[in-house]
Amino acid sequence: MTNRDWPLWEVFVRSRRGLSHVHAGSLHAPDAALALRNARDLYTRRQEGVSVWVVPSAQITASSPDERDPFFEPAADKAYRHPTFYDLPDGVKGL
């Protein structure tokens, strides 16, 4: 088994406590432990993170083969879900 077989991992970094983990990039590693170490060396050399997740890329289920998906269309015509949809009289406060 050589480098050719090393799987790809996606790396998520929490930049500081109170924030979510955010996708930082990807890397190759033979197992989870080394993926984590490589992620530390590659994505947090300047204290960019306090916590790192690594996930095998093959384990991610994505919404569609491209980024313009009818999957999201049902929400497009429901502007009434947003507060800006509503007309309010001038001068009304606390809304």
Add this chain to the structure above:
Amino acid sequence: MTATIGEAAAEQDIFDGAIAADERIEPRDWMPDAYRATLVRQIAQHAHSEIIGMQPESNWITRAPSLRRKAILMAKVQDEAGHGLYLYSAAETLGVRRDELLDKLHAGRQKYSSIFNYPTLTWADVGAIGWLVDGAAIMNQVPLCRCSYGPYARAMVRICKEESFHQRQGYELLLTLSRGTPEQHAMAQDAVNRWWWPSMMMFGPPDDESTHSAQSMAWKIKRHSNDELRQRFVDASAPQAEILGLTLPDPDIRWNEERGHYDSGPIDWTEFWDVLAGNGPCNDQRLTQRREAHENGAWVREAAASYAAKHAAGRGEAAV
């Protein structure tokens, strides 16, 4: 793929619309084959440049004049490795594998920046590389942060953040030498004399001779022409050289009030094409060392893979 001609035209329209609207293209979007091929070529060449670029500088790690300088140089060389990895990852989103790209580099079938085919003869070269070579790279790379291909643009944002330390450490190193003993000053001047013209050539051939430029600009992979970026580099470098107390080896550099830019002299492009053709001072050495590093590291990669396989088996899992 069995898309009809009509579907292909529709995909092309969506792609063109996204480019026109300055939206980003993401990995799973439809894109023209030539756009994909151009990006693979450019990102691979960029990644190769980062890892080959580790060699001229690592040449000086063991001989750095102080612990401070050694720590800085090691951090910088480590960053270059990191930049290479970000870029290989970006290339992989286009459907190529990193090991294929490395094979092509090792076989001489993909290029890296010609600048790394020049030798680092003295310690001052470490400073000149940081100031001039990284300075030129930053001029090229900052606009790439707005490149139309999302993963490349994101990798460039990360790289540019890290790159500014590279340029500053080089400038500080040269300033220290320039203000040091006469011998140290002369060493700094010699390094600048040798690195100036190769750095000017890093922006590529003049606009009217650049083969890939027009299409790359139309696709918004490239945002500024070679000559435009080269002018910016001259404008930034000339006053920086004055503060360093060093001269740039071009007698034609002078402020042009009318243009609002510095003028500069003609570039010897025969040297550029010659180095590109493989006849630079270090072409063979760089590739040989790269191949050896890869081959000598094979046992580490194999050991890590065996360890992973053994432990996955121990937990009753299939390896991922």
